Amino acid sequence: MNAPPKRLRIGLIGARGYVGSELIRLLAAHPALELAYVGSRERDGLEVQRFEPAAPAGLHYRNLGPLDVAREALDVAVLALPNGLAAPWIEAFDRIRPDTLLLDLSADYRFDAGWYYGLPELTRSAYALQRRISNPGCYATAMQLAVAPMRDALAGAVQCFGVSGYSGAGTTPSDKNDPVKLKDNLMPYGLVGHIHEREVAARMACDIQFMPHVAPHFRGLSITANLPLARAFDLDEIRARYAGCYGNEPLLEVSDAVPWTSAVAGTPKALVGGFTLAADGRRLVVISVLDNLLKGAASQALQNINLGLGLPETTGIL
Ligand SMILES: NC(=O)C1=CN([C@@H]2O[C@H](COP(=O)(O)OP(=O)(O)OC[C@H]3O[C@@H](n4cnc5c(N)ncnc54)[C@H](OP(=O)(O)O)[C@@H]3O)[C@@H](O)[C@H]2O)C=CC1
Numbered sequence: 286m287n288a289p290p291k292r293l294r295i296g297l298i299g300a301r302g303y304v305g306s307e308l309i310r311l312l313a314a315h316p317a318l319e320l321a322y323v324g325s326r327e328r329d330g331l332e333v334q335r336f337e338p339a340a341p342a343g344l345h346y347r348n349l350g351p352l353d354v355a356r357e358a359l360d361v362a363v364l365a366l367p368n369g370l371a372a373p374w375i376e377a378f379d380r381i382r383p384d385t386l387l388l389d390l391s392a393d394y395r396f397d398a399g400w401y402y403g404l405p406e407l408t409r410s411a412y413a414l415q416r417r418i419s420n421p422g423c424y425a426t427a428m429q430l431a432v433a434p435m436r437d438a439l440a441g442a443v444q445c446f447g448v449s450g451y452s453g454a455g456t457t458p459s460d461k462n463d464p465v466k467l468k469d470n471l472m473p474y475g476l477v478g479h480i481h482e483r484e485v486a487a488r489m490a491c492d493i494q495f496m497p498h499v500a501p502h503f504r505g506l507s508i509t510a511n512l513p514l515a516r517a518f519d520l521d522e523i524r525a526r527y528a529g530c531y532g533n534e535p536l537l538e539v540s541d542a543v544p545w546t547s548a549v550a551g552t553p554k555a556l557v558g559g560f561t562l563a564a565d566g567r568r569l570v571v572i573s574v575l576d577n578l579l580k581g582a583a584s585q586a587l588q589n590i591n592l593g594l595g596l597p598e599t600t601g602i603l
């Protein structure tokens with residue numbers, strides 16, 4: 286009898302957070318990967334299954350430093366830490382085990398030309414076997430999916446009104462993830478110069494004016510994008526453009542109806558649509574929705590890891 290194929294060892298640094306939690310669930314079910322290191326300072330020594338029922342029995346959170354994690358013989362390492370903390374981990378892997386496939390969920394390397402920026406449906410053709418992958422932001426993913434099919438037809442800045450569930454603000458307590466303060470509220474923040482505004486502007490080579498808000502729901506975000514157009518379009522042409530870009534994508538759906546956040550919460554899919562044109566055909570409004578913790582973070586990370594490992598992109602996702 287043939288032995289089952291050896292599974293690749295994956296480590297998760299920042300595993301206690303909202304994104305880490307989603308990744309544990311996805312990775313526990315992945316046919317080619319074995320959760321070999323699960324990092325948390327707060328839960329050091331505790332069994333993962335106590336917090337994540339999907340996790341394999343006997344796996345414990347650990348709290349090793351960067352050099353010790355880099356010595357764990359990992360084939361893949363994922364950083365799901367707050368922004369600004371990635372550098373020592375990258376340096377440790379560069380030194381000890383440079384061939385490990387390293388994916389960072391933070392914003393730290395999204396502007397680094399030496400890294401592959403992984404928004405699969407828009408960038409996978411640029412993947413050139415890099416071992417360092419930067420995962421896009423949740424809002425940035427939704428905005429780029431709304432804008433990309435019309436990029437060459439823009440006449441000026443694109444305004445994006447964003448609304449996110451409060452899991453987007455992570456687990457560190459703040460007004461932005463306090464369900465009591467958010468009750469019956471919509472909380473605007475970061476109304477100019479948000480890091481995702483710069484990320485989308487850089488990737489799409491256009492002006493973006495992004496106005497984010499947090500709402501009282503836990504997960505799922507929505508972008509309403511206002512696109513000024515350089516010439517008059519009709520709706521059939523618009524639909525054909527979006528269908529041409531996304532029609533064959535297993536994780537994207539184009540819809541005539543206005544997409545609702547509730548339709549994608551808890552799923553790895555994004556929905557783009559609700560196309561509405563001004564009477565002169567020169568102003569288009571497009572809505573894009575996704576789950577900030579999945580297509581906006583964990584499941585998109587897994588798409589990228591699959592790509593980096595040469596596996597079908599939806600392995601362990603669909
Ligand atoms: N939430 C979202 O919707 C999205 C998040 N992202 C990005 O993904 C990353 C993770 O986000 P999220 O899960 O929400 O964040 P959380 O705040 O929920 O989790 C952060 C994780 O990092 C660990 N951590 C916190 N501070 C430190 C530190 N100083 N040193 C080492 N470990 C630390 C925490 O565990 P412990 O304290 O136990 O060590 C925890 O596991 C962030 O970079 C975020 O910007 C990207 C897209 C969407």
Ligand SMILES: CC(=O)N[C@@H](CCC(=O)OP(=O)(O)O)C(=O)O
Nearest residue numbers: 391392422423424449453454499
């Ligand atoms: C509601 C909320 O606070 N959302 C976060 C976005 C989370 C995210 O995507 O973080 P990255 O910066 O790693 O992309 C924010 O606006 O900063």
